[in-house]
Amino acid sequence: MSTSLEKLTGGGFSIGIELPLDHDWSPAGDAKRQHDGRRPGVPDLAVHAELAQLADTLGFRALWVRDVPLYDPSFGDAAQVFEAFSYLGYLAGITRHILLGTAAVVLPLREPLLTLKSAASIQELSRGRLLLGVATGDRPVEYPLFGRDFESRGANFREQIALLRSGARGYLPPGLEVLPQPRTPLPLFAAGLAQQTPQWLGSNMDGCLAYPGAPADHQRRAAAWREVAGAKPYVSFIHLDLAEDPDEPLQRHRFGARTGRRALIDELDALRNVGVDHIALHFRRNRRPLDETFAEIASEVLPHFHQTTTEQSA
Template sequence: MNAPLDRLTQGGFSIGIEAPLDNDWTPAGDRARRMAGRLPGEPDLQRHAALAKLADQSGFRALWVRDVPLYDPSFGDAAQVFEVFSYLGYLAGVTRDILLGTAAVVLPIREPLLTLKSAATVQRLSGNRLLLGVASGDRPVEYPLFSRDFESRGSHFREQVELLRHGGTATLPSGLAVLPKLQQPLPLLVAGLAQQRPEWIGEHMDGSLAYPGTPDDHRHRIAAWRAVAGAKPYISFIHLDLAERADEPMQRWRFGFRGGRDALIDELHALREAGVGHIGLHFRRNQRPLDETFHEIAEYVLPLFHTQSTDTRVPAVETFHV
């Protein structure tokens, strides 16, 4: 296993954050969006850098960003807005320790060599903090706009995985290379099955990015994952609204829940026991200020689950000035 995955799963379980760093899915956030003239599902990014730094300093293990190439009002979600690799490069410059993950890059609509170059660039500039989540995509409207065929996305996914694995050396004519070269193999985490057989996924992927669910949901999914992938990491997410009262009971909704930190701690214990290796917390439904929420989780929750970190990063050879 490589260093970023070792760090992600150190101690057997860890907690991260999923961007965008805004609570725009709350009534107050939606009113602010309308007043600012932002599209439905378009977050407020004014404080994203400060919140990313706070997440890093607070000890969250990873910061995850999604790849949404085009805004589609029928989906109503622009994700974190920025182009995923450009944004990861920026985040690499404003953070120090937190792992930087994609959840997930849609490989078949991207130019393969440029994807490799982008990933290698972020790996180098971040000091080897990149976790590359990949997917085949599920929005048919995007494919013809990128001159790609939706029906053949599964085979294109396999081809790009192979290219990412060998760093382009089997694709390029003699004497040509993609620079910067990969410092070590990229940790490839798959969202869903990416139009592949489970056995292929288990053999070729380094971890699973699973849809949110209850501990029982994950227990069943993990059994299927373990059958084809053994002990490789299983990662998921929670849409969280952390109540101010620590003892407020849990109220579940699709993909997450509202509740106090006691309910969050119980849920995380149950997820760890089910076999989940990492949980990313998603805060767009969170009604409290995000910095206040981050501080509470850092003080009362992270110490229960995170062991003392060991810095296994490769030192960055570039320096950002931001």
């Protein structure tokens, strides 16, 4: 059976989706948020289950969820609201094929043994579909509220990676263990530098989660990653607003672009050519209905990049 790492890049470059499954940053979405009385940054998740299942059925490669323990209005973003591991457990039960990733769990805020148990549980319940993105976080206000030391987060991160790698073997008294034990090693992706050196990340992690950027940005970043990590996957994200006109030219905005599908194909092809292995599309700026957008990308964009089952097995 293929591992989640092998499935992520099987056949080459692949395309996934970053949650939440809402377009609340679009003009119409923001108007609906205000009408509903939701706080700025809080998405509408009324149809998230149906959209997750649609993404699975249409052949997107992965769903990625963020880990934002506390809502801080100064950041203007509540992410997907649900606790990351709880949500992945739910998604594992309603999908069949799509990979399930975290982008990314803030390790130093969490109890290490429970993080291991949560991740191993998702890996088991999803039948090996977990991609465990991990980080040290970028919100200093959270650390004292969780009783954690912000300054030692880098050392804490390294300790937790060692525990996750070992399955807690050697960390517990004789006879005790964390169940379930992962059948295969947990696939670990680092978001950012996580207070580590590039060399340490390249040696100790299975992949990289990089900030969004243009192809020229990723050309530099992916090359730096390859120097320390070889062929390990390099993953990033695009905040996409897909225009109805397939020929609308690409117009960049912060973390992404508004574009028609033909220029989107060109952009994705450029990202593949500079060393990106997987792109997750983020739709909170998208002006069109998400089910319609997913369907167009699946029929007109994915075939340019995802090989069919027959091609993959050839």
